[in-house]
Amino acid sequence: MIYHEPTAHTAVPPTSGITVYGCAPDERHLFDSLAPAHGVTLTTTAEPVTVENADLAHGGRCISVSHKTPISNETLLALEKVGIRYVSTRCVGFNHIDVDFAASIGITVGNVAYSPDSVADYTLMLMLMAVRQAKSTIRRTDAHDYRPAATRxxxxxxxxxxxVGTGRIGVAVIDRLRGFGCDVLAYDIKPRSAAEGVEHVDLDNLVECSDVVTLHAPLTAESHHLLDRRRIDRMRPGAYVINTGRGALVETPALVTALEEGRLGGAALDVIEGEEGIFYADLRGREIPNGWLARLQEMPNVLVSPHIAYFTDHALRDTVENSIVNCREFESRLQHV
Structure with missing residues (x-):
């Protein structure tokens, strides 16, 4: 992972080409404005990378892809055949791409980092909305029922x-929590020095002793269902789950059961297991093809947003610029081999 704060650049002659897949209009504007200063030429398409459009990248060695659509191994093979050697994914996580398979066919996959403040701010917003029952209050107010809730x-x-997870985002959340005066516990597979001054405990201890559990771990084979049925059952009565990491960190059926039985106070979820093909799509007037998501959205004490915690102007610029920089640095390393 490479993180670069935005800096001023002097224009340099274009020396390399990057094909940008899944490029939304706001991203395209940033790519177009930043590319000349970094000496790259661009081919952009709104379509996600597939076997059928891999030929768009012919002649280059680097592509930039969105996190919104899984990339199949067949697509990676098609990219390898047209000469691609580096895939820059415009996100922190790798759960949408088989990194090991890519490496086995000679493709390096790199992620990008962006200002952690976007997700950290959003996390605190969700946390405050959850403990203040904002969803049910807004629902009542929208129906012109202005009475206070029965529960404070x-x-x-x-x-x-x-x-849970003390990387850059987790640490930024901890920094914000200090201002609220609450007690903070932390868990990470590898405790980070940046999270000093916070009590680090094992995960079982954390879920048993916390009123709010907020998830910021990457999704790997080891962290899949990190918050599983056993741990959810051990949470404090009335506790809250906040997830701005990845949906599959939580065993969704177990979370739904605990919420429906009233054992938990609520949840605020920016990511959902099985969100692919649902989030970022306009499904108004259509049946939601994820029964667990539909049940969660019906609950007055559950907030759901469509994987947008990262979505700020600052973070988007970081993401685009760092994707370009990573491709340029890969090209530079090839030239010096």
Whole structure:
């Protein structure tokens, strides 16, 4: 992972080409404005990379892809055949691409980092909305019922928040929580020095002792269903789950059961297991093809948003620029081999 704060650049002659797949209009504007300063030429398409359109990248060695659509091994093989050696995915996670298979056919996959403040800010917003029952309040108000709820909200200073994952985003969340005066517990497979001053505990201890559990771990084979049925059952009565990491960090059926039985106070979820093909699509007037998501959205104490915690102007610029920079640095390394 490479993270670069945006810097001023002087224009240089174009020296390499990058094909940008899954390029949304706001991304295209940024790619077009940043490419000359980094000395690259671009081919952009709104379509995700597939076997059928891999030929668009012919003649180059690097492509940039979105995180919104899984990339099949067949697509990777098609990219390898047209000469692609580097895939820059415009996100932190790799769960949409088989990195090991890509490496086996000579393709390097790189991710990008962006300002962690986008997700950290959003996480705190969801946390505050969850403990203050914002969804049910807004629903009642929209129906012109202006009476207060029967149950009062809670204040963060009275709660213990468990932060799962202490990378750059997790640490940014912890920094924000300090201002609220709450107790903070942290868990990470490899405790980070950046999260000093916070009590690190094992995951079982964290879920048992926290009023709020917020997830910021990457999704890997080891972290799949990190918050599983056993751990959900061990959470404090009335506790809240906040997830701005990846949907499959949580065993969704177990979460739904705990919420429907009233054992948990609520949840705020920016990511959902099985969100692919649903989030980022306009499904108004259509049946949601994910029964667990539909049940969660019906609950007055569950907030759902469509994987947009990262979506700020600052973070988007970081993502686009760092995708370009990563491709340029890969090209540079090839030239010096």
């Amino acid at each position: 909200g809670r204040e963060l200073r009275d709660l213990t928040v468990g932060v």
